[in-house]
Amino acid sequence: MAVWPRAAAMAALPVSVLLSVLMPVLVSVSVLPVSVLAALPAELRVPAGDARQEAAVRALSRRLLGSRAAAVSLFVDSALSPGGPDTYRLRSPPGGAVSVSVTGSSGVAAAAGLYRYLRDSCGCHVSWSALQLNLPDPLPRIRTEIRVTTPNRFRFYQNVCAHSYSFPWWGWERWEREIDWMALSGINVAPAFAGQEAIWQRVYRAMGLNQSDIDAHFTGPAFLAWNRMGNLHGWAGPLPRAWHLQQLYLQYRIVERMRSLGMLTVLPAFTGHVPPGILRVFPRINATRLGNWSHFDCTLSCSYLLSPEEPMFQVIGTLFLKELIKEFGTDHIYSADTFNEMSPPSSDPAYLAGISSAVFRAMTGADPDARWLMQGWLFQHQPTFWQPPQVQAVLRAVPLGRMIVLDLFAESKPVYEWTESFYGQPFIWCMLHNFGGNHGLFGAVEAINHGPFVARRFPNSTMVGTGLVPEGIEQNDVVYELMNELGWSHEPLDLPLWVSRYAQRRYGAPNAAASAAWQLLLRSVYNCTGACVNHNRSPLVRRPSLHMDTQLWYNASDVYEAWRLLLSAGPALGSSPAFRYDVADVTRQALQQLVGDFYQRIRDSFQRRALPELLAAGGVLLYDLLPELDALLGSQRLFLLGRVLQDARSRATSEREAQQYELNARNQVTLWGPSGNILDYANKQLSGLVLDYYGVRWSLFVSLLVECLNTGSPFHQEQFNQAVFQVERGFVYNEKRYPATPVGDTLEIARKIFLKYHPGAAQHGRDGPP
Numbered sequence: 001m002a003v004w005p006r007a008a009a010m011a012a013l014p015v016s017v018l019l020s021v022l023m024p025v026l027v028s029v030s031v032l033p034v035s036v037l038a039a040l041p042a043e044l045r046v047p048a049g050d051a052r053q054e055a056a057v058r059a060l061s062r063r064l065l066g067s068r069a070a071a072v073s074l075f076v077d078s079a080l081s082p083g084g085p086d087t088y089r090l091r092s093p094p095g096g097a098v099s100v101s102v103t104g105s106s107g108v109a110a111a112a113g114l115y116r117y118l119r120d121s122c123g124c125h126v127s128w129s130a131l132q133l134n135l136p137d138p139l140p141r142i143r144t145e146i147r148v149t150t151p152n153r154f155r156f157y158q159n160v161c162a163h164s165y166s167f168p169w170w171g172w173e174r175w176e177r178e179i180d181w182m183a184l185s186g187i188n189v190a191p192a193f194a195g196q197e198a199i200w201q202r203v204y205r206a207m208g209l210n211q212s213d214i215d216a217h218f219t220g221p222a223f224l225a226w227n228r229m230g231n232l233h234g235w236a237g238p239l240p241r242a243w244h245l246q247q248l249y250l251q252y253r254i255v256e257r258m259r260s261l262g263m264l265t266v267l268p269a270f271t272g273h274v275p276p277g278i279l280r281v282f283p284r285i286n287a288t289r290l291g292n293w294s295h296f297d298c299t300l301s302c303s304y305l306l307s308p309e310e311p312m313f314q315v316i317g318t319l320f321l322k323e324l325i326k327e328f329g330t331d332h333i334y335s336a337d338t339f340n341e342m343s344p345p346s347s348d349p350a351y352l353a354g355i356s357s358a359v360f361r362a363m364t365g366a367d368p369d370a371r372w373l374m375q376g377w378l379f380q381h382q383p384t385f386w387q388p389p390q391v392q393a394v395l396r397a398v399p400l401g402r403m404i405v406l407d408l409f410a411e412s413k414p415v416y417e418w419t420e421s422f423y424g425q426p427f428i429w430c431m432l433h434n435f436g437g438n439h440g441l442f443g444a445v446e447a448i449n450h451g452p453f454v455a456r457r458f459p460n461s462t463m464v465g466t467g468l469v470p471e472g473i474e475q476n477d478v479v480y481e482l483m484n485e486l487g488w489s490h491e492p493l494d495l496p497l498w499v500s501r502y503a504q505r506r507y508g509a510p511n512a513a514a515s516a517a518w519q520l521l522l523r524s525v526y527n528c529t530g531a532c533v534n535h536n537r538s539p540l541v542r543r544p545s546l547h548m549d550t551q552l553w554y555n556a557s558d559v560y561e562a563w564r565l566l567l568s569a570g571p572a573l574g575s576s577p578a579f580r581y582d583v584a585d586v587t588r589q590a591l592q593q594l595v596g597d598f599y600q601r602i603r604d605s606f607q608r609r610a611l612p613e614l615l616a617a618g619g620v621l622l623y624d625l626l627p628e629l630d631a632l633l634g635s636q637r638l639f640l641l642g643r644v645l646q647d648a649r650s651r652a653t654s655e656r657e658a659q660q661y662e663l664n665a666r667n668q669v670t671l672w673g674p675s676g677n678i679l680d681y682a683n684k685q686l687s688g689l690v691l692d693y694y695g696v697r698w699s700l701f702v703s704l705l706v707e708c709l710n711t712g713s714p715f716h717q718e719q720f721n722q723a724v725f726q727v728e729r730g731f732v733y734n735e736k737r738y739p740a741t742p743v744g745d746t747l748e749i750a751r752k753i754f755l756k757y758h759p760g761a762a763q764h765g766r767d768g769p770p
């Protein structure tokens, strides 16, 4: 490995000199295959030619439809919408074996047209939880030509956090499915973030950092999202060498596939944060140590940020990006978030503009056509710091049109409204929807159904797209299907009508009870209005205390009734995998509500010193309800802790790595940090976790309350917290194996639970589920 010779002395050299010295060094340490990607055109446009995109979308169709793909013709013709927003056209050619011919102005547009046909003409459905592809035979023909043009240039997908909450253990097979789903959804711009640590390691080593410097810097795979934003270092790391190689391999395939379908990739760029090793090698460097992030202290947070005038800002940033582009090519869009959830060292607009300008110049130093895609999360996260002069300084330091801001939480706290549409910089209206990959039915459907259209009509609006940016995926399919459809719509949809059709497609058959169930879900759990933040705060998934929040934003009865209706459709729809998943999910929601009720009974009986009632409520919760919930979740693949842990372990090349990855996965969904720093933020309702984590701590809580009543002593939360931390930590480090494949019949388990727990089960009589 090359080591930088007289590094400190070099810090004062002009950037161009440093670059010319460093570049050959970088080349010599490059041990990895050179990119096979062709040079790309200088301006922002769909990267692959029509023929390549056509081949890619045809291959997608064959993956999805198998031999039935022969009856669908797919074409890509950029002339359909020259230079304009994506367009697709569906028609049925006269006679012959081809039922429908889909032409898109790009691969993505053709894929979106294909999904439109499958959805509206064939009654099919593709989502994270299930595929419903029972195609009519022969395939239906289109009576009159359909032509749709999207209202916006961009449809964006992926939150930077999802790379840690949902994607960290994915191999190519899972990525391929996701990219297929993205194309069918019409997504045309998305991050491609895999492998960046391998490039950083190469750059840092070439600059003279040694392996200890680097190992102290990278976090483990489940925490990289926050390492990349300068929030966190070292936790659950270091990254094994095999990890880098796997991620590089994945990234080649991801960018190749995305581009071949006509998607623009967003690559990472330099934020200005550096590992302390840089300061050791270049002692005269001008850097500021930032404050701590979230509930971490400076042993794992407080990163160093280079001063905007520091010449090394440009050296490091440009070097990294050149190396990255050399490896993977580029579509000229780069992501960087310097002050995500972190207080800048100064609120002086000149300083903030300086940082912004430095980040952008480091991009253009490597790619003169660079566009900077920035998350707008910070502005609404710390609104007292980010007053109009500070926001304006950050945004206007970059030439207008060269930045694209993600208005990340626009369905709840739109930033464009109080920043004159980001002071003229283009922005993408994004639905965040999910935090931490939590399970729990949730949606703010009215806000997403109207928000994008209101934003487009805003005076001097600079909106250029719509986006889906959940922190975690594989939950609440309905909200994502709706948002994807809105990305191609020129006006709000009729939600009750839409959801009935959704239920029919999802289950592959019309069913009055299922449709009624969805109407109830739509108007209750999915219709959060006002200040909606979808952190699952159910007592089920939070550390017990006597002050837990049991408020719901909806009428709980609607979910109980939807539960009953869905189960009553069991005999008709029981063979549908999506139906079975939904039965599990709605039963899970009903049980989550019931845990809230049991918690209140436990708390009230404790406060009334009513021991028998406390024992009764606690007994049912601990010895029946939670075990039943665990068994229910155990019958569905997406709700298995064992599957998550197996995915994590499957990335490993040694037992030591397997243990590290498993620890990453277990820690993230529970303690989130060594000492419960962001406790339960990424909570999940997974079989295994419910009994061995949530259940065990509820057990400790109930037994402590019982003891308090027996001895006449008060309950001390602090003492409980200390005791329960041992239990929580015990779960993270236990070596128990959990099933990675589902066990049991979801419908049977759900029915059994229903008969015991549905608030009206006794009265339903003949109306109840069979």
Ligand SMILES: *[C@@H]1O[C@H](CO)[C@@H](O)[C@H](O)[C@H]1NC(C)=O
Pocket: 210, 211, 212, 213
């Ligand atoms: C890296 O450098 C530091 C500081 O000089 C030193 O303590 C450490 O042992 C070095 N690590 C390696 C792997 O050389």
Ligand SMILES: *[C@@H]1O[C@H](CO)[C@@H](O)[C@H](O)[C@H]1NC(C)=O
Pocket: 291, 292, 293, 294, 295, 296, 297, 298
């Ligand atoms: C992080 O900083 C805040 C104030 O800036 C402080 O109150 C908190 O105690 C710090 N947290 C840790 C874990 O150091």
Ligand SMILES: *[C@@H]1O[C@H](CO)[C@@H](O)[C@H](O)[C@H]1NC(C)=O
Pocket: 286, 287, 306, 307, 308, 309
């Ligand atoms: C370091 O950077 C800060 C601004 O970030 C600046 O105020 C200061 O003068 C710089 N120090 C040196 C020694 O250049």
Ligand SMILES: *[C@@H]1O[C@H](CO)[C@@H](O)[C@H](O)[C@H]1NC(C)=O
Pocket: 420, 459, 460
């Ligand atoms: C829209 O932009 C125009 C031209 O810059 C300006 O005169 C006008 O005041 C703006 N309107 C609003 C509502 O900001």
Ligand SMILES: *[C@@H]1O[C@H](CO)[C@@H](O)[C@H](O)[C@H]1NC(C)=O
Pocket: 445, 446, 495, 496, 522, 523, 524, 527, 529
């Ligand atoms: C959602 O609730 C609002 C009232 O808060 C109501 O006006 C609207 O019709 C509801 N939407 C749906 C789809 O139920």
Ligand SMILES: *[C@@H]1O[C@H](CO)[C@@H](O)[C@H](O)[C@H]1NC(C)=O
Pocket: 555, 556, 557, 558
């Ligand atoms: C909730 O719904 C039930 C059943 O439709 C109804 O009886 C009850 O009044 C509703 N509660 C509230 C608070 O709206």
